[in-house]
Amino acid sequence: MLPTKYRLKNRQVFxxxxxxxxxxxxxVVIIKSKSASPHSLKIGFSVGMKFSKKSSVRNKVKRWxxxxxxxxxxxxxxxxxxxxxxxxxxPYKQLNSNLVQEKIxxxxxxxxxxx
Numbered sequence: 001m002l003p004t005k006y007r008l009k010n011r012q013v014f015x016x017x018x019x020x021x022x023x024x025x026x027x028v029v030i031i032k033s034k035s036a037s038p039h040s041l042k043i044g045f046s047v048g049m050k051f052s053k054k055s056s057v058r059n060k061v062k063r064w065x066x067x068x069x070x071x072x073x074x075x076x077x078x079x080x081x082x083x084x085x086x087x088x089x090x091p092y093k094q095l096n097s098n099l100v101q102e103k104i105x106x107x108x109x110x111x112x113x114x115x
């Protein structure tokens with residue numbers, strides 16, 4: 001599980017990252033990142049209602065995303081705020097934790113937030 005000190009929870013900060021952050025995407029995951037104070041790292045996760053109306057499905061996918069980021073946490077640079085979203089057009093039946101982990105790792109490199 002991703003430690004609480006790294007989680008982005010504030011609604012205002014979420015919207016700031018959405019409005020002012022740079023966007024990177026692939027067929028499964030979308031990442032929005034924005035620079036922040038030099039020694040902090042905050043990461044938020046979102047799975048919208050368009051992806052699935054069932055909260056159990058959305059929560060499962062969020063757990064997969066948090067675990068993928070937890071495994072990459074030592075490689076992520078400090079000083080940024082990141083929001084990770086699932087592409088609502090990608091079918092849930094083709095999604096699994098390994099695919100999510102691989103795609104998040106690729107996008108973190110593309111977003112230039114890894115060491």
